[in-house]
Amino acid sequence: MDTKYKQIIALLIRKTENGRAIWRETSAKQQFSTKLESGTILIEPAFDKAENATVFILSILNDTGDRVFSLTVSPLKEKGDFDLVSRLYDTIQRKHYKVDETLDSILDELKSDPSSALREDDIQNMSQAESEKVLYKSAPKTNK
Amino acid sequence: MNNANKVSIIIILIGILITAILIVNLDTYEQSFINIVSIIGSVASVFGLIVAIIQIASIKKISEITSQAVQETKAKLVDKLSIADISKAEKLAREIQMFLRDEKYESAYLRLTDLKSSLLQFQASVSIKDYLQPKKYNKLVEQIQIDIVNLSDLLRGVPKDVDFSQVNNHLEQLVTVLSQFENAVKFHI
Numbered sequence: 001m002d003t004k005y006k007q008i009i010a011l012l013i014r015k016t017e018n019g020r021a022i023w024r025e026t027s028a029k030q031q032f033s034t035k036l037e038s039g040t041i042l043i044e045p046a047f048d049k050a051e052n053a054t055v056f057i058l059s060i061l062n063d064t065g066d067r068v069f070s071l072t073v074s075p076l077k078e079k080g081d082f083d084l085v086s087r088l089y090d091t092i093q094r095k096h097y098k099v100d101e102t103l104d105s106i107l108d109e110l111k112s113d114p115s116s117a118l119r120e121d122d123i124q125n126m127s128q129a130e131s132e133k134v135l136y137k138s139a140p141k142t143n144k
Numbered sequence: 145m146n147n148a149n150k151v152s153i154i155i156i157l158i159g160i161l162i163t164a165i166l167i168v169n170l171d172t173y174e175q176s177f178i179n180i181v182s183i184i185g186s187v188a189s190v191f192g193l194i195v196a197i198i199q200i201a202s203i204k205k206i207s208e209i210t211s212q213a214v215q216e217t218k219a220k221l222v223d224k225l226s227i228a229d230i231s232k233a234e235k236l237a238r239e240i241q242m243f244l245r246d247e248k249y250e251s252a253y254l255r256l257t258d259l260k261s262s263l264l265q266f267q268a269s270v271s272i273k274d275y276l277q278p279k280k281y282n283k284l285v286e287q288i289q290i291d292i293v294n295l296s297d298l299l300r301g302v303p304k305d306v307d308f309s310q311v312n313n314h315l316e317q318l319v320t321v322l323s324q325f326e327n328a329v330k331f332h333i
Contacts, residue, residue, distance in 0.1 A: 026287070027314070028294045029305035035286055042290065046303060064264055065289025067296075 005071065009058070009084050012041065016091045023092045032092050039063055043089055051076050056085040148202030152195045159191035226269060230326045233262040237315045237322070244308050253299060256292045263288065263318075266325075275328035281321055287314045 012034075015021035023032040031044035042059040053075055060069040073082040094100060166183050167175070236259045243252035263285050266276075291311045297304050 026290050026294070027307050027310035028290075029307065031290075031294070033286075033290055035283075040286060040290065042293065044304075049303075059293065061289060061293065065260060065286075065292065067293055 005069075006081075006084065009088055013084075013088050013091050016088070016095055019095065023096055025096070032089075032096065039068070040065070043085070043092065045089065046072075048072075048074060056082065056089060058085055058088075146202065148198050152198055155191055155195055155198070159187050163187045226266070227326055227329055229262055229265065230322050230329070233259060233266070234319050234322050234326070236262070237319050241312055241315050244312060249295060249299060253292070253295045256288065256295065260285075260289060260292060276321065276325050284314060284318050284321060288318065 012021060016023065016034075021034045021036075023034045025031070026033050026042070028044060031042060033040055033042050040061040042057075042061065044057050045054050046057055047053075048055045051074055055072050055074045058071045058073070059067050062068045071081075071085075073085045075082045075086075163184055166187070167180055170179065170183075236255050240252050240255045240259065243249070243255065267282070267285065291306075291314060294304060294306045295311075298306055
């Protein structure tokens with residue numbers, strides 16, 4: 001991939017992380033778009049039957065809506081480029097679905113419960129099977 | 145008779161009066177034909193100049209008023225043309241909805257590209273900026289542009305899951321905005 005496009009993607013990742021690039025879902029499933037002053041950027045995953053792998057398609061539309069650039073990155077052919085575009089897509093998803101905010105809220109809610117806070121250190125020292133056992137025990141009983 | 149003509153006639157009458165006073169007040173030995181002609185000539189040239197300036201200013205004003213009227217008529221004509229274009233765009237949007245419902249994607253794509261051209265023309269129109277909410281309109285145009293790209297991909301055989309109910313929804317919103325615009329333009333003409 002051309003350095004210019006890599007720069008665009010890197011800057012888009014930064015702008016998305018900062019919340020300065022707003023991505024919207026479009027009429028195509030799993031596709032996101034963001035509007036810039038000079039055009040629109042589209043990104044979507046797609047399944048490539050020939051490669052039997054998921055690829056990412058990045059398109060740039062000019063101010064009149066014509067597609068002026070399209071890039072398809074495959075994990076088998078362009079690993080570095082794929083990772084970069086994949087990182088952009090993950091960042092968009094995390095921001096769009098407010099993944100971090102939701103996780104933080106869940107964590108805060110759990111921490112505010114004194115019974116959970118008491119067991120936190122214990123859980124860290126336990127094996128996964130043991131920690132699951134403790135968590136199931138501490139879970140409130142539901143009324144049926 | 146306009147004001148400039150009235151003022152010109154008054155000035156001419158004053159000029160004649162002044163000429164008469166000057167001639168009457170001449171001593172008997174000065175009342176030669178040459179002196180009288182030179183008095184008439186001098187007063188006529190001074191007052192003629194004033195009348196000429198007044199007339200030129202009047203013509204300039206008339207020219208400005210005419211030019212303004214031409215511009216206003218032109219703007220009204222452009223707006224009337226826009227109304228016809230808006231109605232056409234609304235019809236196109238309805239046609240596209242029908243094509244999508246009947247799964248005639250090639251026809252829908254062709255009409256969508258026509259619709260896009262009209263929408264971009266409206267975007268550049270001065271009168272539309274006065275009557276439309278540009279932010280809402282621009283967002284709709286952007287969504288329709290993306291819908292065109294997705295439909296184009298679909299026609300090229302790119303595997304894509306396009307939600308046509310959303311495309312229809314964009315078109316429905318567009319028709320609403322366009323009919324609001326059409327009404328606004330009609331009432332302002």
